[in-house]
Amino acid sequence: MANKKGKGLKGLALTRRQLMAGAGGLAATSIVSWSASAQQAKEAPEFVQLVADKKLPPLAERLPKIPLVVTPVERVGRYGGQIRRGLRGSADHNGILRMVGNQGLTRWNLEFTDVLPSVAHKWDVSADSSEFTFHLRPGMKWSDGHPFTADDIVFVFEDCLANTELYKTPPALWTIGGQMCKVSKVDDVTVKFKFAGPYGMFLQQMATPLGQHPTLFPKHYCTKFHPKYVQNTADLAKAANVPDWGALFRLRCGDIEIPSRWGNPEKPTLDPWTIAEPYTGGATRVVLKRNPYFWQVDTEGNQLPYVDGIVFGISQDVESLMLDVVSGKIDIQERHIDTLQNKPTVAQSAQRGNYRLFETINANSQQMAIYPNLCHKDAAIRAILNNKDFRSALSHGINRQEIIDIVYLGQSQPWQFGPRPTHPWYHEKFGRQFTEYDPKKSNELLDKLGYTRRDGQNIRLRPDGQKLFFAIDVIPTLYPDQVDALELVKRHWSAIGIDVKINTIERALYYTRGDNNDHDFAVWQGPGGLEPLIDARDWVAIHPQGSRFGLPWATWYVSNGRDGQEPPENHKRRMKLYDEARSISDVKRQGVLMKEILDLATDAFDAMGICLAPNLFGIANNRLRNVPAKMPGAWSWPNPGPSLPQQYFFTG
Amino acid sequence: MLGFIIKRLLWMVPSLIAVSFLAFVLIQLPPGDYVTTYIATLAASNEIVDQNAAAELRSRFGLDQPFLFQYVKWISGVILRGDFGLSFEWQQPVSELIWERMALTLVVTISTLILTWAIAFPIGVYSAVRQYSIGDYVTTFIGFLGLAVPSFLLALVMMYVAVVQFGQDVGGLFSPEFQTAPWSWGKVENLLEHLWVPVVILATNGTASLIRIMRANMLDELHKPYVTTARAKGLSEFRLLLKYPVRLAVNPFISTIGWLLPNLVSGALIVAVVLSLPTAGPLLLQSLMSQDMYLAGAFVLLMCTLTLVGTLLSDILLALVDPRIRFD
Numbered sequence: 001m002a003n004k005k006g007k008g009l010k011g012l013a014l015t016r017r018q019l020m021a022g023a024g025g026l027a028a029t030s031i032v033s034w035s036a037s038a039q040q041a042k043e044a045p046e047f048v049q050l051v052a053d054k055k056l057p058p059l060a061e062r063l064p065k066i067p068l069v070v071t072p073v074e075r076v077g078r079y080g081g082q083i084r085r086g087l088r089g090s091a092d093h094n095g096i097l098r099m100v101g102n103q104g105l106t107r108w109n110l111e112f113t114d115v116l117p118s119v120a121h122k123w124d125v126s127a128d129s130s131e132f133t134f135h136l137r138p139g140m141k142w143s144d145g146h147p148f149t150a151d152d153i154v155f156v157f158e159d160c161l162a163n164t165e166l167y168k169t170p171p172a173l174w175t176i177g178g179q180m181c182k183v184s185k186v187d188d189v190t191v192k193f194k195f196a197g198p199y200g201m202f203l204q205q206m207a208t209p210l211g212q213h214p215t216l217f218p219k220h221y222c223t224k225f226h227p228k229y230v231q232n233t234a235d236l237a238k239a240a241n242v243p244d245w246g247a248l249f250r251l252r253c254g255d256i257e258i259p260s261r262w263g264n265p266e267k268p269t270l271d272p273w274t275i276a277e278p279y280t281g282g283a284t285r286v287v288l289k290r291n292p293y294f295w296q297v298d299t300e301g302n303q304l305p306y307v308d309g310i311v312f313g314i315s316q317d318v319e320s321l322m323l324d325v326v327s328g329k330i331d332i333q334e335r336h337i338d339t340l341q342n343k344p345t346v347a348q349s350a351q352r353g354n355y356r357l358f359e360t361i362n363a364n365s366q367q368m369a370i371y372p373n374l375c376h377k378d379a380a381i382r383a384i385l386n387n388k389d390f391r392s393a394l395s396h397g398i399n400r401q402e403i404i405d406i407v408y409l410g411q412s413q414p415w416q417f418g419p420r421p422t423h424p425w426y427h428e429k430f431g432r433q434f435t436e437y438d439p440k441k442s443n444e445l446l447d448k449l450g451y452t453r454r455d456g457q458n459i460r461l462r463p464d465g466q467k468l469f470f471a472i473d474v475i476p477t478l479y480p481d482q483v484d485a486l487e488l489v490k491r492h493w494s495a496i497g498i499d500v501k502i503n504t505i506e507r508a509l510y511y512t513r514g515d516n517n518d519h520d521f522a523v524w525q526g527p528g529g530l531e532p533l534i535d536a537r538d539w540v541a542i543h544p545q546g547s548r549f550g551l552p553w554a555t556w557y558v559s560n561g562r563d564g565q566e567p568p569e570n571h572k573r574r575m576k577l578y579d580e581a582r583s584i585s586d587v588k589r590q591g592v593l594m595k596e597i598l599d600l601a602t603d604a605f606d607a608m609g610i611c612l613a614p615n616l617f618g619i620a621n622n623r624l625r626n627v628p629a630k631m632p633g634a635w636s637w638p639n640p641g642p643s644l645p646q647q648y649f650f651t652g
Numbered sequence: 653m654l655g656f657i658i659k660r661l662l663w664m665v666p667s668l669i670a671v672s673f674l675a676f677v678l679i680q681l682p683p684g685d686y687v688t689t690y691i692a693t694l695a696a697s698n699e700i701v702d703q704n705a706a707a708e709l710r711s712r713f714g715l716d717q718p719f720l721f722q723y724v725k726w727i728s729g730v731i732l733r734g735d736f737g738l739s740f741e742w743q744q745p746v747s748e749l750i751w752e753r754m755a756l757t758l759v760v761t762i763s764t765l766i767l768t769w770a771i772a773f774p775i776g777v778y779s780a781v782r783q784y785s786i787g788d789y790v791t792t793f794i795g796f797l798g799l800a801v802p803s804f805l806l807a808l809v810m811m812y813v814a815v816v817q818f819g820q821d822v823g824g825l826f827s828p829e830f831q832t833a834p835w836s837w838g839k840v841e842n843l844l845e846h847l848w849v850p851v852v853i854l855a856t857n858g859t860a861s862l863i864r865i866m867r868a869n870m871l872d873e874l875h876k877p878y879v880t881t882a883r884a885k886g887l888s889e890f891r892l893l894l895k896y897p898v899r900l901a902v903n904p905f906i907s908t909i910g911w912l913l914p915n916l917v918s919g920a921l922i923v924a925v926v927l928s929l930p931t932a933g934p935l936l937l938q939s940l941m942s943q944d945m946y947l948a949g950a951f952v953l954l955m956c957t958l959t960l961v962g963t964l965l966s967d968i969l970l971a972l973v974d975p976r977i978r979f980d
Contacts, residue, residue, distance in 0.1 A: 089925075090938040091693045091741060168711060169704040241745040242738060246712075251743050257694070257705075260743045277832055281742040282752035284824060284930045285831055311828070316925040316934045320811065327815045478692070507692035508684030508943065545691065 042302045044079045047292055056292055057145070059303060064137035066121050068296040070647050073626040076298050077306040077649025083331045083624070086324060087286065089316040093259040093279060094209075094638075095335050099310060100288060101261070102641035103215055103270045105134050106206045110643060112363075112530055112632040115203045119148075119215050119270060119295075129198040129585040130176075136189040141293040142218050142268035150185040155219040157183040159228055166246050173210050198583035200590070201533065208534070208636040212256055218268045222253045262286060270295070272305040272646035279312075286312040296646060305646035322346075325619060328353035332627060332648070334360055334618025334639065340409055340481070343617060355619040358627060363634030364613035365417055366526025367408065368482050369538060370472065370489070371548035371607040373519050375565055380464060381520065388605055393445035395434035395608040397496040398489055402437075404611050407484045412611035417538050418598055420529040420612065425591055427598040430539075434608065442496045451497070460497035470520040471503040475510050482523050485610060514551055522548045526609055531636050532594060533581060539601040540578045541571055549606040570604050623650045657968065664960045668953070672730075675952035676723045679945050685715045686740045686943045693942065713740055726946060730953070737946030739939070746950045750932065756825060757931040759843070760850055760924075761915060767855040768862060769905065775859075776866025777898060780874060783867075791863065799860035804922040807853050811927070814849075824928050825850075850927055854920050862905070869901035899973075906969050913962030914955045 043051075043059045050056035087095045107118035117123075120134035140148045161170045162180060170180040179196040186192055191214075195202070205211045223229035225236060225248050233245035242248050254261025262279035273288035288310045296304045313329075315321040318336050325337055326349035337346065338360065347357060372391060376382040384390055400414035414435040419425040451460040451468060460468045476483045483504060490500045500521075505513070513519050524546070528535040537543035541553035544564075550571070555564030557575050567575070574597050581593040618640070620627040626648045633639045684692075687710045710716050714725065729735040736746040775795070779788040814820040824831075830842045873879065874897055882892050921933035928934075932951070939947035971977050 089928075089934055090942055091690065094694065167704075168708045172704050241735075241748070242743070247738065247743065258743065259741060263742075263744075281739060281744055281749040281935065282930065284826075284928070285828070287832075313828075314928070316928050316938075319808070320926060320928055323811060323815055327819070475692075506682065508682060508688045511688045511692055512683040 042300075044290060044303070044308070046290075046308070050292075062141060062145070062293045063297065063303065064140035064295050066137050068118065068121070068137070069299060070296050070304060070644055071299055072647045073628050073643070075625070076300050076302065077626060077647065078652070079302075079306055079308070079649075081307050081623075081650035083307050083310045083645070083648065084329060085310060085312050086321040086330055086333055086336070087279075087312045087314045088318060088321070088336055089314055091259075092314075093262055094257060096262045096279060096286065096288075096312060097209055097257070098335065098638040098641050099312075099645055100271045100273050100641070101269075102207075102209060102212065102638055104206050104208075104212045105214055106203050106211075108207045108637050108642040110628060110631065112361075112634070112637045112642075115207050118207075123203070125203070125585065129200050129202070129583070130195045132193040132202055133186065134191050134193070136191070137295060138189045140270075140295050142220075142270065143274045143291040143293050144218075144221075144268040145293055146218065146220050146268060148215075148218075148270065149188045150191045151188075152217070152219045153191045153214045154183055154185050155223070156213055156217045157181070159226060160217055160222070160249075161213060165244075166249060171210065171213065173205055174213070198585075200581070200583050200585040203585070204534065204636075207642075209638050210256060215270050216256065216261075217253050221266075221268055222249065225249045225252050272296070273310055276309070284314055286314070288312075294646070296644075298647060304644075306649035307645075310645075325349075325355075326353050328355060328621070330355075330619070331621040331624050332618065332640065332645075334358075334616065334633065338616040338618060338633075340411065340614060340616075343409075346617070346619060350619075353619075354622050356622055357617045357619055359630045360616045360618055360633030360639055361530065361630060362613040362615050363530040363632055363637065364525050364527050365420060365529030365532075365538065366415060366609035366611075367412060367613040368479075368485050368523050368610045369417070369526035369548075369607055370609065371522050371524070373517065373521065373548070374550050374606060375517060375552045376520065377517060380462065380466075381470075384462070384468075385520075387449065389445050390449055391605055391608065392434045393442040393449075393496065394493065394498065395605075396436065396438040396445075397442040397498070398492050398608070398610065399437045400435060400610055402492075403485050403488050406488065407481055408611060408614055411614040414610070415612035416609045417526055417601070417607070418528075419532040419594075423530060423532065425532055425594050425598075427595065427602065430598045430602040431612075433602060433605065439492075439496055446496060446498075454497060457499075458497060459494070459499045467499055468497065469499040469501070471501045472521040472523060473503045473505055473510055473513060473519045474523045475507045476504045478507055479523075479525065486523065489610075511545065514545060514548060517551055519548070524548060525613060527634075529613060530632055530634060533590060534636050536578060536597075538607065539597055540574045541567060542575065542578065570600050574600050621650075624648055625651055653968075653971070657964070660964050660967075664957075664964075667960060668956060669727075671956040672727055672949070672953050673723065675949055675956070676719075676726070676945075679940070679943065679948050679952070680719055682943065684943070685710070686713065686945060687715060689941070689943045690741075722945075726949065730950075736950040739947040740944045741939075741942055741947070746947050749935065749947060750950060750954065753930060753932045753935055756929070757933075760825075760847070760854075760920070760929065760931055761912070763847060763851045764854040764858070764920070765908075765912060767851055768858040771855060772859045772862035772866060773905070776863045776901075777870060777893065779863065780867045780870030781893065783871065795860035795863045798856035801856070803853050803857045803920070804926050806856065807850070807923050807926045810849060810853065825930060850920070850923060850929055853923055853927075862908070865904045866901060869904065870897055873897035873900050903970060903974060906973060907966050909969065910963040910966040911959070913958035913965075 047056055047059070051058050085099060104118055105120040106115040109116050119136065121137050122135045124133040125131070136148070136150060142148050161167050161174060174180050176195040176197045176199050182194040184192050184194070225233060225245060227233045227245055233248065237243065237245050237248040240248050240251065242251055250258065251260050252264050253267060254264065259279055262275055265275045265278055269291070272291055272294050274291050275286070276289040277283070277285065277287035279286045290305055290308055294304055298304060313324065315324065322337055322342060322345070324330050325333055325346060350356060372385040374382070374386055376385060404410060404412045404414070414432070416431055416433060416435060418427045418430040421431065446460060450463060453461040455461055455467060462468055472486060474482050474486055483502065486502045490502060493500050510522070514522065526538045528538055537546040541547040541550040542557050544551055544554040544558055547554040550567060552565035553567035553571055556566055577593050577597050581590045584590060616633055627640070628643050631639055631643045687706055690709070691706055714722055726737055729737060738744070739746050739749055742749060775791045779791050782788055825846045826839065826842055830839045833839055879892070879897060882896060921937055924931045924933040925937060936948070936951045939951060
């Protein structure tokens with residue numbers, strides 16, 4: 001695995017010329033393999049009849065001239081069947097996104113190390129990584145048969161993302177130095193993205209869900225709701241019972257992460273399946289049907305997807321989803337059921353439910369990060385928490401192995417932060433420092449710091465006579481395991497004379513306390529294990545809701561120094577290095593910069609963790625093939641989407 | 653009578669306004685707002701919301717405006733235009749969302765009510781007439797058992813048994829093939845096949861208290877002199893029971909109509925969530941959990957209206973059935 005990743009990352013470290021040649025080469029191979037099999041190109045039986053009845057153009061006219069050729073995971077499949085999958089009752093639109101909706105200009109490889117051609121079949125990058133030219137697939141069509149061209153992408157940027165009535169500020173992904181990229185059409189199948197400065201991570205960002213705007217809004221359809229193209233948008237909005245045209249536009253055309261993206265069966269998409277029964281407030285299920293114009297084929301030239309459609313049942317309650325899983329009523333599922341606590345039940349019922357388990361590589365680094373608030377409002381507590389010896393005493397005071405054995409069923413190892421051990425940027429000291437259980441050392445350190453006086457319960461006292469007491473914020477409904485783990489931490493820490501209150505709170509309060517900088521400690525899962533540069537919140541204070549050891553520092557960083565608090569020198573250096581790493585596309589150099597960042601973070605030791613986030617699992621029906629036995633699980637790699645569900649198929 | 657009804661109707665207006673304001677305050681009380689909850693929900697699956705987008709959502713929904721302004725904007729829409737606002741989560745008009753689920757909610761609630769009555773009424777009468785008999789003890793025991801077992805637990809157990817032992821699909825109200833099919837006899841049959849599960853579960857829970865009330869009321873009446881008189885005059889026992897004591901003891905049944913109507917929306921909430929019923933309850937719960945203000949507000953307002961209307965209805969009915977109340 002590590003070896004593979006290394007190769008993949010080296011593959012990324014290409015100069016512009018190499019990249020062009022490489023992409024060209026890729027395109028060439030796909031043309032060759034395509035023309036070889038164009039004659040016997042096959043399609044789903046349902047379309048054969050429609051074509052014969054002249055209700056649908058023949059396959060050759062529906063596919064682009066250069067379709068994306070997908071190599072199946074196991075073997076070439078057969079058409080037919082419906083994938084059954086589950087959604088949760090509320091706010092689960094991303095459950096659909098993860099399965100069908102990740103058709104960006106680029107896409108991830110299965111190893112999550114490199115980007116591959118997707119909607120764009122090749123691209124050129126300028127030497128300073130600020131200009132990107134994408135070559136689209138000539139003859140590619142939306143799901144209603146209308147051509148997909150550069151105009152669609154220009155429309156998205158000029159008329160949608162830049163329109164302040166629709167997007168008050170454009171999404172952060174498309175801005176560099178506060179300026180949105182300029183997108184221009186070179187010809188029908190070529191678009192150029194120009195940024196105000198270098199943007200090294202751009203191609204990777206385009207493969208993530210938030211990078212899918214370019215392919216989200218079909219111009220010929222969405223202009224029907226846009227005041228630049230039609231006069232009567234106010235009347236249309238009124239007729240649809242929504243306040244303004246912006247609401248109408250979002251209702252009909254959706255956005256990346258809102259339910260209405262899946263609520264309009266009329267909206268053309270580039271997805272393998274399109275909405276037949278929409279996801280709306282009253283829905284009890286969502287059904288998607290095969291897109292006749294889908295632009296991908298397998299190695300034998302069969303048009304994908306193999307499976308006729310997807311049926312998402314909506315369970316109000318995750319337990320009833322579990323019941324569906326164990327009774328074999330679900331064909332593939334990992335979302336909502338993949339907790340370690342569920343694993344024994346799911347594994348036990350595998351035979352009865354006729355399914356197998358597959359592994360999802362946890363993209364998180366830390367299962368439970370404990371963030372001390374280094375910017376605490378109370379000066380006395382701030383001084384205590386900012387002492388590195390104090391924090392290392394706390395870290396040494398935790399019996400991580402006990403927590404792993406009891407709470408995580410022995411499936412992990414003691415761990416702090418950083419890229420996972422399988423990652424090429426793995427930083428051993430950052431990952432392992434202060435993880436040995438050594439209460440004697442903790443006590444020595446705390447004594448040396450002057451907390452020698454104790455109260456009746458044997459809790460240490462601060463010099464001002466108060467107890468050494470902290471509240472730890474945790475959300476029990478989100479991660480019940482963290483409450484269990486904290487109970488053990490509380491016991492371990494009381495043994496070294498530190499008193500802790502496990503502050504179980506509701507999630508919105510958790511965020512509000514963070515926004516107000518009210519917490520002493522907070523726990524959360526630590527991300528960035530597989531994508532240390534895309535999600536670096538635990539080693540650089542860049543995320544104003546996520547870098548919980550120093551949220552005001554992150555605000556300072558995001559606002560370019562206008563708000564928040566100025567961080568110490570060590571942090572400022574990390575922020576500078578991080579900015580540099582993000583602006584270049586040379587992965588080797590990025591690795592060097594990342595090592596510097598992690599060295600500084602190791603030295604600072606901002607926060608502590610318990611154990612490496614254990615790998616999770618999913619289930620797949622035994623008849624459903626081409627599901628990889630192992631795939632990453634992350635938001636940036638929105639599993640199972642990048643494993644290409646369009647090439648899953650049912651055996652007879 | 654007419655004056656009484658008009659007076660009651662007029663009193664509803666200030667109570668509704670007060671209640672709508674209170675509802676709005678209550679929904680606002682928890683920390684954070686819809687956007688915070690939304691971010692937190694997505695974060696639970698390690699999904700990230702674009703930071704500009706979050707700020708934008710807040711201003712688009714008017715969450716950055718003062719509370720009173722939000723309230724006045726909403727309530728004036730409700731009163732002047734009958735517009736309950738847009739659900740934050742679904743970006744659909746609130747009224748559309750609620751009505752969509754009303755029909756099936758009505759079916760479930762009313763069938764439950766009928767079954768509850770059908771069980772509780774005869775058993776209540778029987779156990780009063782045969783007080784301290786074996787039959788009385790047995791039915792009382794079963795009734796209390798039904799009351800004591802939490803209905804969601806019963807639902808979970810029944811689902812587990814049905815799924816694991818019989819391989820049956822009990823969640824929801826329709827089989828997959830009928831879920832979105834237009835109404836037909838087949839669909840009605842399919843509904844009936846699924847309907848009995850929630851109805852039985854819910855009725856088990858509701859019968860015990862009604863049995864006890866019926867029994868107690870009957871016992872009060874059975875020993876009154878008019879019963880003895882009627883019996884002395886040679887009236888058959890069955891006719892006697894139904895014509896005099898039962899008629900008086902039936903009042904609490906009519907009173908239940910008062911809380912039946914708000915139950916349409918909020919009743920059986922947990923059971924509906926467990927069984928994935930497409931009724932209004934789960935939607936109400938969702939809207940409260942995600943702080944989807946206008947949807948939740950509309951639900952609470954609807955429930956209050958129904959309570960008020962229901963109380964009025966049951967008062968009128970009581971007055972019709974029981975002359976004593978009329979003459980007060």
